[in-house]
Amino acid sequence: MIVDKTGTPITETENIQPDTRHGVILYVEDVSVSFDGFKALNDMNLYINDGELRCLIGANGAGKTTLMDVITGKTRPDTGKVSFGQQVDLLQLDEAEIANAGIGRKFQKPTVFEQLSVFENIELSLKGNKGIWASLFHKLNGEQNDRIAEILHTINLIQERNYPAGRLSHGQKQWLEIGMLLAAKPRVLLVDEPVAGMTGQETERTAELLTSLAGEHSVVVVEHDMAFVRSIARTVTVLHQGSVLAEGTMSEIQSNPEVIQVYLGEEQG
Amino acid sequence: MLRINALRMITMRLIVLRLAIVLLSVFVCTHTYAQDNTNQTDSSLALSNIAKQLPKAKLSKMPPLVKQLGAIKDPKSRLILESLLEGELYYERSGFAIVRAQMNDDKKYVLSYLLTDAQQQTVSKSKIKKIRTNNRLRGQIRDVLAKLDLTDPDSSVRIEALKQLIDKPNDSAIQTIKELLAEEKDEDVNHLMQVILQVQLLKTGDDQQKLAAVEILKTSLEPAVKNMLTQQLAVLPKKPTDQQQIVLKKAITDALDTIESKRQFYGVVENIFFGLSLGSVLLLAAIGLAITFGVMGVINMAHGEMIMLGAYTTYVVQLIWPHLIEYSLFIAIPLAFLVSGSVGIIIERCVIRFLKGRPLETLLATFGISLILQQLVRTVFSPLNRQVAAPEWMSGSLQINPVFSLTYNRLYIIIFSLMVFFALLTFFKKSSLGLHVRAVSQNREMARALSIKSDWVDAITFGLGSGIAGVAGVVLSQLTNVGPNLGQAYIIDSFLVVVFGGVGNLWGTLVAAMSLGSINKFLEPITGSVLANIIVLVGLVLFIQKRPKGLFPQKGRSAD
């Protein structure tokens, strides 16, 4: 059972308030996941602080995407604990409940609702009651309209608002997905490879946006583009073979002998 | 080409099996003839000697003659005795040759000479005279004949004779059995003899003997034993006071329980056998579907019609070569594979490849094709069911014990479907084409990048899946009537097998088919077949709750 700070049970997941008195919003403890004997995650321990911007790096197969799958409820870990704040056990919630509780995710491959317009994509993502009856009798109010306009402005898709999302370019889809994340007002944003397929200018703007989001939100970014990571990173976590190899500032990481060995080893192999 | 080889191999094996059986029977026959030859001169001398006496013998002189006849191990003496028993033994008034005479429709008599090889001839009654018998003599003849059977060199004749005796034993036969028991080497015959003797003891012996008989008889599954035990139990008083009777009653009750539990055990075994044979049919029907679904992710709703085409191929083969019914299946299996396989490839090339990535549309389009094929068959062959003949060697059954036998057609189907299964398994494991197919099924894009022609693989896979469905049709033609709706009955079942077993794993399909078959057969006697169907269906829907990807799911990130 999920309880709020006063100990009363919470029935509606969108009312969940994670307990962050220790400054940590996301606890991943001793989590292991294996697929047919392959250990995708191996006793992974990771703590994300409230309001920080964290970059996750690591080679292919290091477990970055699996970690996101576990946090968002797509994959159930074999062992371990994942909690949102101190008290919300994420392993008891399904994907929709986790999303409503305040953990948003942008996928590696941009997935938007291609048949719906850009506007409708944002509309569907707005924070609010996601139940059936609420949807059936839903009317957008002025405040929500303003909010959508504001987000469209932020992600620079005002002009394309009535386009079916399927017609957007790859980079625009990435932006739309970020916009959908913003509309849900999550506490934690998990962003998987946000700048893949973006031009240099777009990448710069994305970096700006993500940095500005930190503070109010906690942002976890998975990215291969090291220049991009360097431009936004405060704390970087290096994953290797399903567990955390090193954690620290960018310069600490770059001088860490283990990291160098792993990466050089990779290059030699 | 490998798959054709595999099929040919299967065919060959079956031929070899048949050949072995034929050789065995030939051997048995020559063996008996060889034995006959050694005694021939002796026995024919003795026979003609007796035959001379028969026409003149008075009734009182007959018994020793009959006895002498019984001592001669010659088919001719047996024939004489049988004719005498049935009142058809005559002698010609001229020459005193003994003959078997049977009245024909013109009230004339057809004579067959029993000792010489002379031609049959038809004569009027005045030319011949009957050799008379009476009841006592007939009884004696029966005993002599029974003894002849019991000493027959062929053990199956002896067993048959004993089985006759077990239901209606008589004293002289019991006596004969007692004499023969010690010399009987054949285990089955020996066992049966013991059973008969014990049954007799149980009926007539004192309590001590009865108790001993019960001890021995409790291992026998002969229905007569069970009947006799029940009978004896009924004869005993309800609350016996005599110590011996109490013991006897308990022994009989225990023996009956033992027999009953054994019968139940064999009942279960029989159910498993039926289940496995149904499972084999399901396996054959479903495995093609599993392959196409696994590799291409599409459901071929015309799969059932591929089965139907296979069944009709068998029908056509028997129509073209009516004199080759015995071999028709061996012709039909490769032919059905080719017919259904080519239709499958045509469907894939003309329709399915244009619907890549749209599985639901593929489902609808193939359903349309299934309608067309059904109607086509209706137009060409008429909407009525067609009878497909079963070859001789498919009929009959293998008797394991008195309560349990395996019918040959089911047995062959189980063996055959397993052969097909393992042939496919080897094909996928060992051949390079199989490797390509597996590669495409696991990661189409990657396979393409490795310059595997996925289009070509699709067509071959579809042809292979359809071809196997055609083979399944040949098998089904041996079990049910062949009609335009034959396939429809199997498409849902086949799909359930695929769902149950999981996609992309042939072992899953095997286990799923066999378990669904068995579950069905175990439910059927309890619930009736319709309810069994429904229960299986509901069970499967619930099963999918727990294991959405079937028994043997493909794991990993690429799986979803």
Place this chain on the structure above:
Amino acid sequence: MTSSISTNSSTKETSTGLMAKLSGLRNLHVVIGILLLATFYVSVCNLAFAEGSALHVSDYTVSLFGKYLCYALLALAVDLVWGYCGILSLGHGAFFTLGGYAMGMYLMRQIGDRGVYGNPDLPDFMVFLNWTEMPWYWAGSDSVLWMVAMVFIGPGILAYVFGMLAFRSRVSGVYLSIMTQAVTYALMLAFFRNEMGFGGNNGLTDFKEIMGFSLQSPSTKLGLFIITALVLAVAYVVCHYIVNSKMGRVVTAIRDAENRVRFVGYKPEDYKVWIYVVSAMIAGLAGALYVPQVGIINPGEFSPLNSIEMVIWVAVGGRNSLYGALIGAIVVSYAKTRFTAIMPEAWLFALGGLFVLVTLLLPKGIAGMLPGIMDKLKGKNAPEEEATASEPSATDNSATENKGSEVKS
């Protein structure tokens, strides 16, 4: 084209959503208008013109049209789940037939003692089976209210239970389709059994009257036809509202990217169950209206082929468009009537061919071609459209056109 959209939307940002809605509404009015006009026309021609007159519509034709309208209602139900939610149900015949049986039971009880055996309490087939009392589930079947309730409850419960089981465990795609087919197949087997208490093989038939009106009289037939048309109109409005609400957009999103919908915070399974139940109820209603007009309901209606035929109506008419479903149902049913009258053997060939051709060549159906045809009629250049973009983009185009005219005025 592209530039015109962006300039328009930058000049008048908020109007677009409204305009799309307006165009949708106009669309709604047109469909309902045509439906009611046609109904009115058929009724008048049936009543006002004597037999033999060129304008006369025979009673038989009225019943036939009534049947088509039931099919149209059914097609609406199939379209709702398939066109909008991507659930290809091959078992909607089950809901239709269950609704039909609910009505059939009521009509059976209305026969009273006028049956062959003249038993005032038991329907004929129960007397025939030597049953002495009615099974418990026949209790209350002589009441109209009970019947109306069961028409919704029967299919609704089946859809709910099946939906909960299937959608919860995330069964989808071809798996789901075959499961739905298996369910209707199992129901067919079950209803064929006499012990089920629904008349076995023969089903329920020999009906006499409905709510006191003789089913044989032409006026009752006309009445049933008009009621069917009105029910269809109401159902159309309801479906129209659903697919144009936020609910409809969530459902469309589920169709296109179910997993993504989860991560936005909606529970796709709940939405799917809901829309499946609504669709099942509409199908049940169609069945209930169908039975008094054809005079019989039997287990043959459960046959998987029937369910697949419904899907082809929608495919031909154009899924993802409500009026397309109506057109498809009526066109295909009419073709079937003609075909089976002229050359019965050819119907299955034609139907099979239709499946293949529509899926290969006409993925958007008749409704998908209409905007292009309309544009050609208007003499405008057909809008350049990607092959993948379907209905929403089509409405989008019409919306911008409307807006263009509004800006000019």
